[in-house]
Amino acid sequence: MAYAIEMKHIRKAFPGIVANDNITLQVKEGEIHALFGENGAGKSTLMNILFGLYQPDEGEIYVHGEKVKITDPNDANRLGIGMVHQHFMLVDKFTVAENIILGKEPSHLGRLNMAKAVKIARDLSDKYGLDIDPLKKVEDISVGMQQRVEILKTLYRGSNILIFDEPTAVLTPIEIKELIQIMKRLVSEGKSIILITHKLKEIFEACDSVTVIRRGKVIDSMAIADTNPDDLANMMVGRKVNTQINNTAYEPKGxxxxxxxxxxxxxxxxxxxxxxxxxxxxxxxxxxxxxxxxxxxxxxxxxxxxxxxxxxxxxxxxxxxxxxxxxxxxxxxxxxxxxxxxxxxxxxxxxxxxxxxxxxxxxxxxxxxxxxxxxxxxxxxxxxxxxxxxxxxxxxxxxxxxxxxxxxxxxxxxxxxxxxxxxxxxxxxxxxxxxxxxxxxxxxxxxxxxxxxxxxxxxxxxxxxxxxxxxxxxxxxxxxxxxxxxxxxxxxxxxxxxxxxxxxxxx
Amino acid sequence: MSTWFRKINWLTLLIPVISVFLGLLCGAVIMLAGGYNPLLAYGSIIQSIFLQPYYGGETIRAMIPLVLSGLAVAFAFRTGLFNIGVEGQLMAGWLASVACAIELDGLPKVILLPLSIIVGGLVGGLWSFLPGLLKARFKVHEVISTIMMNYIALYSTAYIIKNFLYTEGERTPTIPSSASLASNFLATITQGSRLHWGFIVAIIAVVVMWFLLWRTTMGFELRSVGFSPDASRYAGMNVSRNIILSMTISGVFAGLAGAMEGLGTYQYMSIMSSFSGIGFNGIAVALLGMNTPIGVVLSGALFAGLQTGGLTMQSVAGVPTDLIQVVIALIIFFVGSSYAIKWIWLRMSRKGRKS
Missing domain, CATH: 3.40.50.300 (P-loop containing nucleotide triphosphate hydrolases)
Incomplete structure (x- = not known):
C-alpha cells in the first residue's frame, strides 16, 4: 500500500521542550487520517513541519513514496500539500472567486481574467459539491462557507493532500455534518486528508484511521474499525477518562x-x-x-x-x-x-x-x-x-x-x-x-x-x-x-x- | 515551556541596557567619522558628572522634571493610554504654581510652598482631565487631543503672562522666597548649581506611583483596564471612570514637573515661543525605563547626565554639544527596535548552542 504522506522518526525540540519525539505518521492514499491528541500534544508542530513552517531536527519525510525536503510553504504547495487553517486567511472585502485565485491569478499579458477565475471557482465548487457562489463577498457569507473558500483555495493550487487544522471548532452542528460530507467527497475524488482534532465524535464519523499523540510521542496508530471511543480517549489523556457525562439526580428547589x-x-x-x-x-x-x-x-x-x-x-x-x-x-x-x-x-x-x-x-x-x-x-x-x-x-x-x-x-x-x-x-x-x-x-x-x-x-x-x-x-x-x-x-x-x-x- | 518564558523576561530587562550601549557605540562611530575622540568625549561626561560638584548638582536638578514627566507618561501607559500632552500639562502646572506663589505672597512658607506645588499638580491634572473625559465620553483619541492641548497651553500661558503677570524680560515676576524650593545650602555644596529641594518631591512621586499602581485597589483597576478593557468591564469595573482617572493622575505628575521648574530651577516663568522639550523627553524616559518607577529614575538619570555632561564635551574634546542629542536619539531608536534586538539575540544564542 502506497502512502500519500510518510513522516519517519520526526524529532523537533524547542528550548525547554521536545514537541515531537520520534514521531512516525503514515497516511495512506485516499484516506482520512485523524491526528488525535490534546492541546499542546505536538499535533500542530508536526503539521507545521509537514507544511514547511518548521524544520525537523531529525527524521525524514516522504510524499507519494519519494523522499522530500520541505523548507517553506511554497515547497509544500509544489508537492500538493495544502492546509486549511483554523483561522481563515481571507480578504473580507474580496469576492469568493478573488480570494481563491489570490496569489496565482489567471491573467493574460498582465490583465486579470476575472471571468476565467469565476469559472474556475464554479467548476471546482461543483466538482466537490461545495455549493458556493463565487461572486459573493467573503464578509457576506457564513463561517462555514468561508471555510469552504479555504478548501477551494487549496484545491485551486492543485493540492491532493489536505491538512484540516481543527476545522469544526468554529462550525455549527449542521455545518459540521456538511463538512464531513465534503471531506468524504474529496477522498472519493482521490485526495488524502489529515484531520487534526481532539474531538472523538468527528473521528468516528469521518476518519478511516487515527494516530494518537501524547506529549510529543506517538501512542498508537490504527484503523478506526479496530478501536472505540473509550480506548482512544484513554490513550489521548493517558489515564482512564469518562467520556460519557452522567447527569446526577434532579431535585429542583426554588x-x-x-x-x-x-x-x-x-x-x-x-x-x-x-x-x-x-x-x-x-x-x-x-x-x-x-x-x-x-x-x-x-x-x-x-x-x-x-x-x-x-x-x-x-x-x-x-x-x-x-x-x-x-x-x-x-x-x-x-x-x-x-x-x-x-x-x-x-x-x-x-x-x-x-x-x-x-x-x-x-x-x-x-x-x-x-x-x-x-x-x-x-x-x-x-x-x-x-x-x-x-x-x-x-x-x-x-x-x-x-x-x-x-x-x-x-x-x-x-x-x-x-x-x-x-x-x-x-x-x-x-x-x-x-x-x-x-x-x-x-x-x-x-x-x-x-x-x-x-x-x-x-x-x-x-x-x-x-x-x-x-x-x-x-x-x-x-x-x-x-x-x-x-x-x-x-x-x-x-x-x-x-x-x-x-x-x-x-x- | 517555562524556561522559554523565563528567558524572554530576562531579555526584556536586558534590552534597555543593550540599547544604551548600542546608542553610545553608534555615537562613538559618528564622532570618529567627524574626526573627534569618542573616548575623550565620553570620558569628559563621566568626569564632569561624578567629579565636578557643579555638574553633579545640575544633573540631579535636570533629573527632577525629567523623572516627573517620565512618571506621567509611564503612568498613563500602564493604564493603556498614550499621554503625549505632558508638555502642555507641564506648562499649565508651571504657570499655575508660579501664579499661586505670586498672588498669595505673604502666607508663611509652610503653607505657601506646599500649596503652590499642589496647585501646580492640580492644574496639570485638570489639563489632562479634559482629554481623558473626551476619550471616555466621545472616544476622541487621546494622542490627538493631548497634542492639541499642548498648543492651547503654549499660547494661553503666553497670553496670561503677557496680560496679568508681566514683568520686564518677557516673563513673570520672580516668586517670593516663601514659595521657593531653592536652597543656599544645596547651591553651596554643589559649587553654585541650581539644585533645589524639588528632588524630594520627585522621590515622593516615584514612591507614590509605585504604591498607587501596585498596592491600591485603584491601581489594580487602572492596570486591569489598561491591559483589557473588556475583561475589566466583565469584572464590574467602570472603564470610562478609570480612563479619566488615569489621565488626570498622569497630568498631576506632569503638573508637578512644571511646578519644580517654576518654584525651583527658574523661580519664574518666561513667555515661551516653543515647547521646553521636557515633556517630550519624558516619553523617551518612560520608554527606556520600561514604564516602571525605578526604570524611570534610572533612565531619567542617564538622560539628565548626558545632557548636562554633554556641555563639557565641547570644551574638553571639541565635540559639538548637539551630538549628545544624536546619541540620545540613537538610544531611543534602539529601544524602539527592541523587537529586532530580541530576535537577533535569540538567533545568536540558538546558533551558539548548536555548534
Whole structure:
C-alpha cells in the first residue's frame, strides 16, 4: 500500500521542550487520517513541519513514496500539500472567486481574467459539491462557507493532500455534518486528508484511521474499525477518562433566576431577545440550545448587566436586578463564565493570582480602605490553584502563558469559589481537550448538587443533552420550547433550533 | 515551556541596557567619522558628572522634571493610554504654581510652598482631565487631543503672562522666597548649581506611583483596564471612570514637573515661543525605563547626565554639544527596535548552542 504522506522518526525540540519525539505518521492514499491528541500534544508542530513552517531536527519525510525536503510553504504547495487553517486567511472585502485565485491569478499579458477565475471557482465548487457562489463577498457569507473558500483555495493550487487544522471548532452542528460530507467527497475524488482534532465524535464519523499523540510521542496508530471511543480517549489523556457525562439526580428547589418578558436590542437596534421568559431553579442545570446568533449572547449579557434590557424584568435570588450595574449583580450571588475567555474572562497580562481575584480584589480580606493586601492574594491563589488543579508554574505566571484549559480553570475557580447562587456558563468547554472538559463538566454538576442554579449556553448539542435537566430551545430571541433531555434527541432539537415547533413534536 | 518564558523576561530587562550601549557605540562611530575622540568625549561626561560638584548638582536638578514627566507618561501607559500632552500639562502646572506663589505672597512658607506645588499638580491634572473625559465620553483619541492641548497651553500661558503677570524680560515676576524650593545650602555644596529641594518631591512621586499602581485597589483597576478593557468591564469595573482617572493622575505628575521648574530651577516663568522639550523627553524616559518607577529614575538619570555632561564635551574634546542629542536619539531608536534586538539575540544564542 502506497502512502500519500510518510513522516519517519520526526524529532523537533524547542528550548525547554521536545514537541515531537520520534514521531512516525503514515497516511495512506485516499484516506482520512485523524491526528488525535490534546492541546499542546505536538499535533500542530508536526503539521507545521509537514507544511514547511518548521524544520525537523531529525527524521525524514516522504510524499507519494519519494523522499522530500520541505523548507517553506511554497515547497509544500509544489508537492500538493495544502492546509486549511483554523483561522481563515481571507480578504473580507474580496469576492469568493478573488480570494481563491489570490496569489496565482489567471491573467493574460498582465490583465486579470476575472471571468476565467469565476469559472474556475464554479467548476471546482461543483466538482466537490461545495455549493458556493463565487461572486459573493467573503464578509457576506457564513463561517462555514468561508471555510469552504479555504478548501477551494487549496484545491485551486492543485493540492491532493489536505491538512484540516481543527476545522469544526468554529462550525455549527449542521455545518459540521456538511463538512464531513465534503471531506468524504474529496477522498472519493482521490485526495488524502489529515484531520487534526481532539474531538472523538468527528473521528468516528469521518476518519478511516487515527494516530494518537501524547506529549510529543506517538501512542498508537490504527484503523478506526479496530478501536472505540473509550480506548482512544484513554490513550489521548493517558489515564482512564469518562467520556460519557452522567447527569446526577434532579431535585429542583426554588427559583433563583426569573426572567419575565425580557426584550434586548443589539447595537443595530434590532430586537435580538424578544419578549423572552425563563426561570432557572436551584439544583438544576438549564441548558439553552440554539443556533449561534439567536439571542443567546445578548440574553446572557443582559443577565450579567453588560447590556441594557429595553423591557421586562430579571430577578436573581428574588431581587430585581434589571439594568443594574454588573458589580451589584455579581455581589447578589451571580457567577459568570463568559464565552470569550481570553477577551472577556481574563486579563491576559495579569498574573494568575491577580486574575483569580478579579471579582474580589476590592473587598475584605483582599483590600481594606483601598489598600491591597498582596499576601492574601497569594494565599488565595495558591489555594485555588491546588483545589482546581490549575497547571501553572506559580501564581505569579501571566495568564497569557497558560493553555486554554488551564485558563478556563482559572475563570471557573474564580467564579465558583465565590459560591454564587446562579452560575451562567457560556460555551464553557469550547476548544478544550477531553481532560479539561471532563473537569469543567464535573464542576458544573458539583454546583448543581450543592443546590445552585446553573444556566448553560452551548452550541455542543451533546453537552446540552447530557448535562442539562431541562433544555430551553432558543430561536430568534424567544424560547420556542422547553424539553426534557431524556425524552428528546438531536433530531428533535435540531428541528426546534431551526424554528419548526410543530414538526418537531410530530417527529 | 517555562524556561522559554523565563528567558524572554530576562531579555526584556536586558534590552534597555543593550540599547544604551548600542546608542553610545553608534555615537562613538559618528564622532570618529567627524574626526573627534569618542573616548575623550565620553570620558569628559563621566568626569564632569561624578567629579565636578557643579555638574553633579545640575544633573540631579535636570533629573527632577525629567523623572516627573517620565512618571506621567509611564503612568498613563500602564493604564493603556498614550499621554503625549505632558508638555502642555507641564506648562499649565508651571504657570499655575508660579501664579499661586505670586498672588498669595505673604502666607508663611509652610503653607505657601506646599500649596503652590499642589496647585501646580492640580492644574496639570485638570489639563489632562479634559482629554481623558473626551476619550471616555466621545472616544476622541487621546494622542490627538493631548497634542492639541499642548498648543492651547503654549499660547494661553503666553497670553496670561503677557496680560496679568508681566514683568520686564518677557516673563513673570520672580516668586517670593516663601514659595521657593531653592536652597543656599544645596547651591553651596554643589559649587553654585541650581539644585533645589524639588528632588524630594520627585522621590515622593516615584514612591507614590509605585504604591498607587501596585498596592491600591485603584491601581489594580487602572492596570486591569489598561491591559483589557473588556475583561475589566466583565469584572464590574467602570472603564470610562478609570480612563479619566488615569489621565488626570498622569497630568498631576506632569503638573508637578512644571511646578519644580517654576518654584525651583527658574523661580519664574518666561513667555515661551516653543515647547521646553521636557515633556517630550519624558516619553523617551518612560520608554527606556520600561514604564516602571525605578526604570524611570534610572533612565531619567542617564538622560539628565548626558545632557548636562554633554556641555563639557565641547570644551574638553571639541565635540559639538548637539551630538549628545544624536546619541540620545540613537538610544531611543534602539529601544524602539527592541523587537529586532530580541530576535537577533535569540538567533545568536540558538546558533551558539548548536555548534
Amino acid at each position: 427559583k433563583v433566576l426569573d426572567i419575565r418578558d425580557l426584550t434586548v436590542l443589539d447595537s443595530r437596534r434590532v430586537k435580538v431577545v424578544n419578549h423572552l421568559s425563563l426561570s432557572v431553579h436551584g439544583g438544576e442545570i438549564l441548558g439553552i440550545a440554539g443556533v449561534d446568533g439567536n439571542g443567546q449572547e445578548e440574553l446572557v449579557e443582559a443577565i450579567a448587566g453588560l447590556r441594557k434590557a429595553s423591557s421586562g424584568t430579571i430577578e436573581i435570588n428574588g431581587q430585581d436586578m434589571t439594568n443594574h450595574k454588573g458589580r451589584k449583580i455579581t455581589e447578589n450571588g451571580f457567577g459568570y463564565i463568559p464565552e470569550d475567555r481570553q477577551k472577556d474572562g481574563l486579563v491576559l497580562d495579569f498574573t494568575v493570582g491577580e486574575n483569580l481575584a478579579l471579582q474580589t480584589y476590592y473587598r475584605k480580606p483582599f483590600a481594606s480602605s483601598g489598600i491591597l493586601h498582596p499576601k492574601v492574594f497569594t494565599q488565595q491563589a495558591k489555594q485555588l490553584i491546588e483545589e482546581f488543579d490549575v497547571r501553572t508554574p506559580s501564581e505569579r505566571t501571566l495568564a497569557r502563558s497558560l493553555s486554554g484549559g488551564n485558563q478556563q480553570k482559572v475563570i471557573v475557580a474564580r467564579e465558583v469559589s465565590r459560591s454564587p447562587q446562579l452560575l451562567v456558563a457560556a460555551q464553557p468547554t469550547r476548544g478544550l481537550d477531553i481532560g479539561a472538559i471532563e473537569f469543567i463538566h464535573g464542576k458544573l454538576l458539583e454546583e448543581k448538587q450543592m443546590g445552585k442554579a446553573v444556566l448553560l449556553v452551548s452550541f455542543e448539542l451533546d453537552e446540552v443533552l447530557h448535562l442539562s435537566d431541562r433544555i430551553a430551545v432558543i430561536n430568534e430571541g424567544r424560547i420556542i420550547d422547553i424539553v426534557n433531555p431524556k425524552e428528546t434527541n438531536e433530531n428533535e432539537l435540531g428541528l426546534l433550533m431551526a424554528g419548526h415547533k410543530k414538526e418537531a413534536h410530530q417527529a
